[in-house]
Amino acid sequence: xxxxxxxxxxxxxxxxxxxxxxxxxxxxxxxxxxxxxxxxxxxxxxxxxxxxxxxxxxxxxxxxxxxxxxxxxxxxxxxxxxxxxxxxxxxxxxxxxxxxxxxxxxxxxxxxxx
Amino acid sequence: xxxxxxxxxxxxxxxxxxxxxxxxxxxxxxxxxxxxxxxxxxxxxxxxxxxxxxxxxxxxxxxxxxxxxxxxxxxxxxxxxxxxxxxxxxxxxxxxxxxxxxxxxxxxxxxx
Numbered sequence: 001x002x003x004x005x006x007x008x009x010x011x012x013x014x015x016x017x018x019x020x021x022x023x024x025x026x027x028x029x030x031x032x033x034x035x036x037x038x039x040x041x042x043x044x045x046x047x048x049x050x051x052x053x054x055x056x057x058x059x060x061x062x063x064x065x066x067x068x069x070x071x072x073x074x075x076x077x078x079x080x081x082x083x084x085x086x087x088x089x090x091x092x093x094x095x096x097x098x099x100x101x102x103x104x105x106x107x108x109x110x111x112x113x114x
Numbered sequence: 115x116x117x118x119x120x121x122x123x124x125x126x127x128x129x130x131x132x133x134x135x136x137x138x139x140x141x142x143x144x145x146x147x148x149x150x151x152x153x154x155x156x157x158x159x160x161x162x163x164x165x166x167x168x169x170x171x172x173x174x175x176x177x178x179x180x181x182x183x184x185x186x187x188x189x190x191x192x193x194x195x196x197x198x199x200x201x202x203x204x205x206x207x208x209x210x211x212x213x214x215x216x217x218x219x220x221x222x223x224x225x226x
Binding site (some may be wrong): 031033037045056 | 118210216218
C-alpha cells in the first residue's frame, strides 16, 4: 500500500501525559499537512511542511504542540501535557507542491485524553 | 466565522434516486472547490473538484455545480448507491499553500 499511513491509529492517555504521532506520506510528495477533526466538525488545518521546512502554523497549534519533518519524509506531531480538549482525530495529508494538487489523507490517529 | 458552510448535518435518500448536497461559502477569494468523502475510521477521500471559471464538472455519477454569484455549490450523485453512505465535506484551498478549509460535513444515508 503506497498511501499515507499514520501510527498509532488509536491512543488513550491520561491528562498531563505527552503523546507523539507519526505520519508517513506518499513517497514522492514533498508537502505534508496536519489537520485535527473534532466531533461534528470538519478537519481544521494545524500546520504544513514543504520538504523539511515548516511553513505555516495555525493559531490552533498552541505551544504544547510541536511538529517536525526532519528529513523531509515522515513527520511527527507531539502534544505535551495533554488536556481533555485535545481529544480529537489527528489527520495527516500529503501532496505534491504547486497549486491545486490533490491532498491525500491518511486514516488518522484518534486521541482520547482521560 | 465559517468560510465554508454545510447547513444540512444529514440527508437520507432512497437508493437509485438523486442525492443533492449543498454548500455555501463566504470568502470571495476562493477560486477552487473540492468535495471529500469520509467513511468511519478512515481519512477523507478526494471525490471531485471544480474551478471557479467553470459552473459544472462531471465525473461519472458525481456532478458538482457552482453558482459564483450566490456563493453556492452543490454535489449531485445519480443514481445513489448504498456505498455512497458516508460523510461528505465541501472544502476550498486557501492561498497558494493549499491548506484546505472544510465545512462541517453532511452525513448521507442511502436507504434500501
